[in-house]
Amino acid sequence: MAADIVRLLELTSWRAFDVAATGRVLAGSDESGSTQLVELADGESTPLTALPGAVTGRYLPGERAVVVQHDTDGNERGQLSLLRLDEPRARPARLPDLQPLVRDPAHVNRLLDVLPGRIVYATNRRNGVDFDVVIRHVETGAEEIAYDQGGMVLEATASPDGRHLALTVPADRAMSDQLLLVDTATREVLALTGRDEPARHGQIGWLPDGLAVTTDADRDRAGIARIDPRTGARHWLVTSDEHDLTGWLSPDGSTLLAQANDDGASRLALHDAATGDLLRTIRLPADGWCSYPLPAPTWSPDSRLVALSFSAPAVPGDALLVIAATGECESLTGSAAQLDGLVEPSSHRVPARDGEQVPCFVFAPREADPRLAGSAVLIVHGGPESQAVRTFSPIAQALVAQGHTVLVPNVRGSTGYGKRWYSADDGRNRLESVADLGDLHDWLPSIGLDAGRAALWGGSYGGYMVLAGLAFQPERWAAGVDIVGISSLVTFLENTAAYRRAHREREYGSLAADAEFLHSASPLTKVASISAPLFVLHGANDPRVPLSEARQIATAVRANGLECELRVYDDEGHGLAKRTNRLDAYPRALAFLARHLAKQA
Known part of the structure; x- marks a missing residue:
């Protein structure tokens, strides 16, 4: 009995945090005993961090650098640091090797988005309760407060030009949130949905003519809609009466990766973001699950690739790479090979x-x-x-x-x-x-x-x-x-x-x-x-x-x-x-x- 649980707990799993245009994937591996950053490229896995606790991260666009989020002993007071990958390193980085970006151990600091030379993060340093959204310039350390209207910011995504943020905050009802649009220069806030609307909004992406949002507004099952950023008008792109859908928009606004939740199994497909039309389906390695509670799928900056975190009852956890043009799905790691005899439900x-x-x-x-x-x-x-x-x-x-x-x-x-x-x-x-x-x-x-x-x-x-x-x-x-x-x-x-x-x-x-x-x-x-x-x-x-x-x-x-x-x-x-x-x-x-x-x- 003890041998079974020890053997199972000692299995290594991987998860995908980000993907670069070169095809390099920023991943997490728990081989060391807690989730640490590794880079997957050309069939090789390069350890990047060796911190005391679990970490997450994102590539800084246009640079060989990673923004690392870490805390102390699970206290969830996230701190943000920079790891330069273009500097020779004989061993994985420890905390003194990281360049501090946001170090405020008394408060929660949570990475929301990355832009060339900038990061977007939420922090409750103002009063310990409400979360402000801050844009920080990595090189100079200069910061601009983009949003400080209170509440727990759930998600925020910057427009490609950085002039606007789309974000969500809890609404007045359980399991509901409000979608807001923020002008980062003037800090003007436009509410695109009401505080009393019984609906969720998430996975926000920027279309050429609006926002692509996963929502269950006026529906029992969540779908993917285009929302007009001036009026809040909603037009459905992809829906299902049988399954909750979740969508992730490519950076160029052309393609939607849609996930149908089929009784806890992921069914993935690529859709035209302008029309919602199906382009191609994606075949996963097994009957399993992508994204939450693992990291969400991430597109490469050039919209060619998608990095996925995947797990199944007999697959501890792998990083997958999808080629958008063909729908081809490649497993970059092989966690299922470590142990056989696992039970399917x-x-x-x-x-x-x-x-x-x-x-x-x-x-x-x-x-x-x-x-x-x-x-x-x-x-x-x-x-x-x-x-x-x-x-x-x-x-x-x-x-x-x-x-x-x-x-x-x-x-x-x-x-x-x-x-x-x-x-x-x-x-x-x-x-x-x-x-x-x-x-x-x-x-x-x-x-x-x-x-x-x-x-x-x-x-x-x-x-x-x-x-x-x-x-x-x-x-x-x-x-x-x-x-x-x-x-x-x-x-x-x-x-x-x-x-x-x-x-x-x-x-x-x-x-x-x-x-x-x-x-x-x-x-x-x-x-x-x-x-x-x-x-x-x-x-x-x-x-x-x-x-x-x-x-x-x-x-x-x-x-x-x-x-x-x-x-x-x-x-x-x-x-x-x-x-x-x-x-x-x-x-x-x-x-x-x-x-x-x-x-x-």
């Missing part, structure tokens, strides 16, 4: 109490340990505005190798199945998603599983779901593994980073208006009902879900005389980013589940 729709159907992937063991045969582990994704997709999961594969059957559901509140589904848990409907766990539990016997030996596993909001399942459905669950989870919606909102509070209140409800409901929907409130053993993991530097959430639930569960192991990692934030910590934590968690889900002699 089957897709199901689980009937819910109210006639809805909960999408769910099921990983079934090939050879079950007789002691664990028939046991079930439900892995609940975070977010909640996220989706379990067809990617590699060392946890799911290790659990299956143990002999458990693993269910990975997309309970209501999940994205990928339309606006109606992702909105079904908003505000005071929070416990409807928890009730979906009960429906999944009731379904277990129909696929030959023992409902008396079922456990929950989840991280972040998935951790809240684990604790809520144990607290509100104590008769159903035999054990739980909570990773950086919320134990009280009240104390979470009180103690999360100030810049996140308003953003999260749109989803969960506000402390001012909804405190009583938030209290009633909190696992900590019902902790006396928990009867199952609990395993808790948390990072000491977590700015999203503070460590106090883990400590208070562990204390309360132990006070009831139940087993509760709490493991805290001092050099981690919201999750375990470092392999050494995952190798310590996850074998223990799997052993915990095996002990509590084994058949009794």
Whole structure:
């Protein structure tokens, strides 16, 4: 058992961050134990960084240089540095080798876009809460504030001439945002959508006559539209009534890379950006997923190439390169060659109490340990505005190798199945998603599983779901593994980073208006009902879900005389980013589940 999870956690994966016109790809590799930058070219991989924690980056257009984003021990206070690639270097760059661009360790600084000689970034240095958008000249260090109207800037894209920014900020509703156009010279802001419009906007690109935007405005399923930058008028380019679509526009404005979300699998195609007409489809290496939660596809500056991050249940993670003119897709790395015998999931729709159907992937063991045969582990994704997709999961594969059957559901509140589904848990409907766990539990016997030996596993909001399942459905669950989870919606909102509070209140409800409901929907409130053993993991530097959430639930569960192991990692934030910590934590968690889900002699 321990050997399976260690072997899976030690697999190397790659992701693509950027691509140059020469075909060089800026990628991330976790071979060292955390994601570091490498450059892929001519069949070779050249390590670029060796920093203490995970990093991301982008090429600086027109130069042999990389903008590196890094933080300290997962605290998410991003810092920006420059790495010159035209200077000889005997080893990968460490922090002293990088040229500081934005070093302000007390605040969050997040790279949004890159331009020749300039970067666009968001920072909350003004008051610790609101994010301003700043354009910085790399050579001189001169900065211009382009936007300072408040809120958490979600995305920003500069026009080709740098005179305008298109950006999104949260709107008044959960899972909605407002699309703004900013004149960088005058700082005049034009709202292209309303603050009360129930719609998302993203993946903004600049067309010759407008903006190309992924949006679900006036639709249940997201599509790709052209938006007039003067009036906000919308014209649909590519839509589907069956799938959510996402689009990435080429820099020259001629071609759209469109991704259809087919039950967590990516279907890619290239479209004419002027008409929306299909040009050609792209064949991926397997039935898997591109982009989020991995980096989004990136076009080369000359619009010839697209770099993709790709993963599948049996593919840990690879960097792919697409030639736009032909649709040919080449894998630049070979993560799938490291290990065979991985399990592919089957897709199901689980009937819910109210006639809805909960999408769910099921990983079934090939050879079950007789002691664990028939046991079930439900892995609940975070977010909640996220989706379990067809990617590699060392946890799911290790659990299956143990002999458990693993269910990975997309309970209501999940994205990928339309606006109606992702909105079904908003505000005071929070416990409807928890009730979906009960429906999944009731379904277990129909696929030959023992409902008396079922456990929950989840991280972040998935951790809240684990604790809520144990607290509100104590008769159903035999054990739980909570990773950086919320134990009280009240104390979470009180103690999360100030810049996140308003953003999260749109989803969960506000402390001012909804405190009583938030209290009633909190696992900590019902902790006396928990009867199952609990395993808790948390990072000491977590700015999203503070460590106090883990400590208070562990204390309360132990006070009831139940087993509760709490493991805290001092050099981690919201999750375990470092392999050494995952190798310590996850074998223990799997052993915990095996002990509590084994058949009794």
